Amino acid sequence: MKHKLFLLYAWFIWAFTFFLPDIGVLMRFRGGLYSLAMGECGKNFQVSSGARLFCLPNLTCGNDVYIATNVVINACEKIILGNEVMVGIGSTLVSGNHTLLEKSYRYGESEREEIFIGAGAWIAGNALVLAGGRLPESSLLAGGAVLSKSFYEPGIYGGIPAKLIKLNGK
Template sequence: MKHKLLLLYAWLIWLVTFFLPDIPFIMRFRGFLYGIAMKRCGENLQVSSSVIFKNLENCSFGRDVYLAPNVVINAISAVTLEDEVMIGFNSVLVSGNHSVFNNSYRFGASIKTPVFIGKGTWVGANCTLTAGASLLECNILAANSVLSKPVVGSSKVFGGVPAKLIKSLEPE
């Protein structure tokens, strides 16, 4: 019952605030409203008007997190975004996956594996992070990439389908 009420709550926030402009004050207000239902939510969560949340109760966000327009977060299992994370336009984070049953994915059991994004990480536009994806501190996931497993290291750029190491960054 709690899950259904939180789905309704997320939809209501979206409905009431969708037509408000994406300016920092309103985005922080929207983030505050979503944060009430999350497992953990730091200050200054900025959420664009067209972001879609499913399963808010499994979300755990740090401070200064930014979610760009058209981001979809389906937190079937835990989705953790640490401090200062930016998620780019049209990105999708899904912490569940399908399995095969009788040669069909339609009725296979869900595989639930957490998604983790470390402090200071930037996920570019049009990225997909699936169950089990993990980016450590201060990494970049290049635009149009798909990440489906943990990647090792900090201060690196990952990209492609599937995402692979592109280069290491010099720490500032």
């Protein structure tokens, strides 16, 4: 029941604020409403009007986090966004995967793993971060990339599946 109440709360925030323009003060207002149900949230949390956030108690954000329009965050397991993280337009973060049961993924047991995005990281537009994904601090996940495993060295990651393209400073 509690889960359904949080889903309803997130829907109400989206429904009653989607028409507000994406300017700083209004995005902070929207972020403040979401933060009331989140696990933890730092200051200056900005959420664009088209973003959809689900399972708020499992979402943790640091300071100065920005969520762009059309982003979907489904935190069925813990999702941690460090300080100064940016999530680009149309990106999706989902901390659960389906499994196969009797030739169908419809009723297979859910596999859930934490997602961690380090401080100062940027998830570029239309990227996908799956359960178990870890992007180190000060890293870039290129547009359209699919991150499904853990990385530990700051750099630029891209591709399907994501791999290291270049270490920072090299």
